Amino acid sequence: MAASTPNIAITGIGTALPPYRMDQADTARRIVDALSHNPDSARWARRIFKQCGVETRYTCEPDLLNEASACRYLPREDRTDVPSTAERMAVYKNASVPLAISAARQALTDAKMEADRITHLITVSCTGQFLPGMDAALVRELGLAPSVMRIPLTFIGCAAGMKAILLSKQLVTGYSKANVLVVCVELCTLHIQPSGDRDALFGASFFGDGASACVVGVAGPQHQHVYQLGDDRTVLLPGGAEEMIWEVGNHGFDLYLSPNIPRLIGEYVPAEVERLIGDAKTELWAIHPGGKGIIEVLQARYGLSDAQVSPSLSVLRDVGNVSSATILFVLQKMREQLSDQGTARASGLALAFGPGLTAEMIQITYAASPVPTEHHVKDAQYVS
Secondary structure, three states: OOOOOOOEEEEEEEEEOOOEEEEHHHHHHHHHHHOOOOHHHHHHHHHHHHHOOOOEEEEOOHHHHOOOOOOOOOOOOOOOOOOOHHHHHHHHHHHHHHHHHHHHHHHHHHOOOOHHHOOEEEEEEOOOOOOOOHHHHHHHHHOOOOOOEEEEEEOOOOOHHHHHHHHHHHHHHHOOOOOEEEEEEEEHHHHOOOOOOHHHHHHHOOEOEEEEEEEEEEOOOOOOOEEEEEEEEEEEOOOOOOOEEEEEEOOEEEEEEOOOHHHHHHHHHHHHHHHHHOOOOOOEEEEOOOOHHHHHHHHHHHOOOHHHHHHHHHHHHHHOEOHHHHHHHHHHHHHHHHHHHOOOEEEEEEEEEEOOOEEEEEEEEEEOOOOOOHHHOOOOOOOO
16 A cells, blocks of 8 residues: 555445345246247246356346236337336436435444535446436435535446545545545346347346445544555456447346456456556455356456455345445445454455446455554455
8 A cells, every 4th residue: 555645444334225135046937937938048047047146136126026927127029018218217216315325324324424524425326317316315315515526427337336436535635634425326127128138138137236335534543444445546458348338228228248258357457456456465355246257267367265255256146236336235245254253454455347348446455443553463364
């Protein structure tokens, strides 16, 4: 960590999930039923739902729990009653703000931060839009200052939550009295497509809904279990422009994820990691679970133990890929494990990937206390 960097840290984290739970095996069964007219796609769906590493996800749309014959979102030949993009955006508007408020309040409480002390609000989402936006609603509902600097990051994809953390660190570096609230909300299941194409089924197999939030500022003695933020790197990787595509369609947003993504990450990301951390000790690996294959390729490349990738795999298993919100779910899970182990201090890396192909990464140091003394330090237990 650069010597000139002040004690800038994620001082509080909060997460929230919608009320409707999607069991992966049951969801697969219903989608296979919906594809009874297309046996090839049904076989593909059965396989990909089983192999993607997800056991449960959550959705804001109760219709997605209905049987195939009654669910308007599932694949079908007759598309006359499939929800339009406008209808899906109406659901997004109603469901996103309560989730955002819940996650934000948890983060503020965790950071021991009064709402009116927030100087910057960064709102993140790529699964819906409306104006006045989520940022304006949060100002009113949370009691933020009307003059808070609002910065919406929209339609950037899975890496946007990490990008917001990097931007927050830069804001606090330039103004040490800044307190930045980041709020990410993604309602990915609203974009399940009526198509039986493999691309549509792949996306439907592991994306879920949820919200996460964090407070970034200068850590003080009142803070516990923080992530100090070090050097960071943003890079547009070569050869990935057509590998991850997210476009607005008539029935929600159309997603394409190439099977080449894990290979490209394994090929190009290690050089970028080396540019960022050099030979620094890296015990912690907070990897955005953009898919099981991404975690597996980085685990193999760096010889990571199962314990080191456990936070990422646990989040993927329990809530799926929640796009931009996911990295804070991973950091929260990792923090819980480190706290349970009695770890005082451990350093590592957090990284996420998005369309482009974009990589966002930052050095992190978990600290049970922001300024631990040497005789209190206990090494992390993630070392293989």
